[in-house]
Amino acid sequence: xxxxxxxxxxxxxxxxxxxxxxxxxxxxxxxxxxxxxxxxxxxxxxxxxxxxxxxxxxxxxxxxxxxxxxxxxxxxxxxxxxxxxxxxxxxxxxxxxxxxxxxxxxxxxxxxxxxxxxxxxxxxxxxxxxxxxxxxxxxxxxxxxxxxxxxxxxxxxxxxxxxxxxxxxxxxxxxxxxxxxxxxxxxxxxxxxxxxxxxxxxxxxxxxxxxxxxxxxxxxxxxxxxxxxxxxxxxxxxxxxxxxxxxxxxxxxxxxxxxxxxxxxxxxxxxxxxxxxxxxxxxxxxxxxxxxxxxxxxxxxxxxxxxxxxxxxxxxxxxxxxxxxxxxxxxxxxxxxxxxxxxxxxxxxxxxxxxxxxxxxxxxxxxxxxxxxxxxxxxxxxxxxxxxxxxxxxxxxxxxxxxxxxxxxxxxxxxxxxxxxxxxxxxxx
Numbered sequence: 278x279x280x281x282x283x284x285x286x287x288x289x290x291x292x293x294x295x296x297x298x299x300x301x302x303x304x305x306x307x308x309x310x311x312x313x314x315x316x317x318x319x320x321x322x323x324x325x326x327x328x329x330x331x332x333x334x335x336x337x338x339x340x341x342x343x344x345x346x347x348x349x350x351x352x353x354x355x356x357x358x359x360x361x362x363x364x365x366x367x368x369x370x371x372x373x374x375x376x377x378x379x380x381x382x383x384x385x386x387x388x389x390x391x392x393x394x395x396x397x398x399x400x401x402x403x404x405x406x407x408x409x410x411x412x413x414x415x416x417x418x419x420x421x422x423x424x425x426x427x428x429x430x431x432x433x434x435x436x437x438x439x440x441x442x443x444x445x446x447x448x449x450x451x452x453x454x455x456x457x458x459x460x461x462x463x464x465x466x467x468x469x470x471x472x473x474x475x476x477x478x479x480x481x482x483x484x485x486x487x488x489x490x491x492x493x494x495x496x497x498x499x500x501x502x503x504x505x506x507x508x509x510x511x512x513x514x515x516x517x518x519x520x521x522x523x524x525x526x527x528x529x530x531x532x533x534x535x536x537x538x539x540x541x542x543x544x545x546x547x548x549x550x551x552x553x554x555x556x557x558x559x560x561x562x563x564x565x566x567x568x569x570x571x572x573x574x575x576x577x578x579x580x581x582x583x584x585x586x587x588x589x590x591x592x593x594x595x596x597x598x599x600x601x602x603x604x605x606x607x608x609x610x611x612x613x614x615x616x617x618x619x620x621x622x623x624x625x626x627x628x629x630x631x632x633x634x635x636x637x638x639x640x641x642x643x644x645x646x647x648x649x650x651x652x653x654x655x656x657x658x659x660x661x662x663x664x665x666x667x668x669x670x671x672x673x674x675x676x677x678x679x680x681x682x683x684x685x686x687x688x689x690x691x692x693x694x695x696x697x698x699x700x701x702x703x704x705x706x
Contacts (some may be wrong), residue, residue: 278698279323280662282636285314288572296323304684308621308690316627318634318643320662322691332368345372348631361477366579366646380672380680380700383410383444383555383594386432386686393430400685401432407693409679409703412444412490416480417451422472424480433485444523445486448493455495457525457537464503465494474514481520486706489515490555492525496541505546512550521552528558528580532587548588553610555681556584559598564614568604568656570642572597574667581675590676597668597680599687606646619687621657641667662691669699679703 281292289311293300298372304311306324315321319573330341338360342349353360355373364370370438388397401411413432416426424447436443449460463469476488491511496504508524515522526549527538547554558577562569577595585595602615603621618626621645628632630647637644672680680696696702 279328283319330370332364381409383681385412385684387414388428410444415446415448422469440706443486444488458494488521498540501541544587556597570640573640607653621688
């Protein structure tokens with residue numbers, strides 16, 4: 278799979294000719310119409326076997342092979358050239374497809390209202406071939422230990438046809454916020470705990486969930502050990518029923534990291550108790566904060582490298598956002614919240630306002646600025662083919678279990694094509 282970054286003056290027709298791939302194929306892969314204007318800096322995926330590299334000044338076959346991690350002899354043979362043949366600048370080298378590694382893939386789905394909207398149901402259908410798990414968000418714990426279920430509609434049917442495992446997400450959400458007070462009740466009242474676990478097992482059997490996923494956040498620091506004890510108790514019950522247990526973890530970089538989102542999440546304990554964990558490696562750039570990349574590669578790496586000191590890689594799923602944010606400038610702390618945008622919507626904004634998409638190589642994330650019709654300046658940070666490929670390389674480098682997406686319903690077609698190009702998605706059902 279080739280990632281092509283649009284340069285000034287390029288058209289879809291010209292790019293099609295460059296790669297020998299039909300204009301319609303490229304348009305379909307990127308979910309655009311052939312007549313749409315391209316945006317300078319836009320990252321397109323080109324569906325070819327392997328990728329192409331154009332020789333730069335000073336390049337040799339040895340240097341190119343070293344740069345891309347391919348055996349020099351294999352590269353020469355694949356291109357039908359001599360091992361030590363001089364390469365003219367601009368010569369096209371065809372890089373063979375890389376071996377795919379196995380990975381588990383989860384995606385959360387957050388229905389709003391009383392049912393699963395047709396748009397969300399369609400997003401689930403489209404994503405299901407690429408998923409190990411689908412996680413409807415969420416079953417909310419009540420103060421008496423019962424559960425308030427999200428709308429599920431035909432999600433069970435969608436997952437069954439594609440061999441996707443349903444993940445039952447259990448949260449301490451109350452009034453649309455994670456509640457430390459509710460968390461304390463759950464963790465301190467044995468009767469409530471027992472009722473909750475009975476309710477979870479009954480519900481999982483009723484709807485066909487095979488993984489019980491605890492996303493318990495914003496706990497009191499003093500409840501850290503109580504949460505660990507509860508998870509041990511839950512794991513014993515859940516495993517006896519033949520289900521998996523998983524947890525969501527805040528993005529920490531040390532065991533000593535303190536704060537209302539971090540202290541009560543004990544990485545080492547979760548690594549021992551859970552079958553796997555999902556680490557929420559996103560939201561450095563968030564709706565109420567200053568403009569920046571949502572999941573910059575450096576901080577993401579630091580969190581995952583710390584996690585590897587506390588648990589095996591085979592238990593770690595890297596969290597990944599399927600969205601970006603559009604901030605109105607100037608940013609004022611406590612002011613207006615940024616608007617969430619899908620990668621496709623971000624590109625459309627850049628197209629509409631004739632903005633050039635730039636790429637921050639330190640954060641490994643695209644961004645751009647534009648002025649709206651009211652004369653207000655905006656800055657947008659989002660995800661594209663380059664940024665997601667950088668995360669896939671990190672996942673493979675660290676040997677992690679897989680990746681978990683928050684959340685379906687936000688268009689990012691390049692992600693799914695590159696996911697399949699990099700990984701063999703594990704199916705557990």
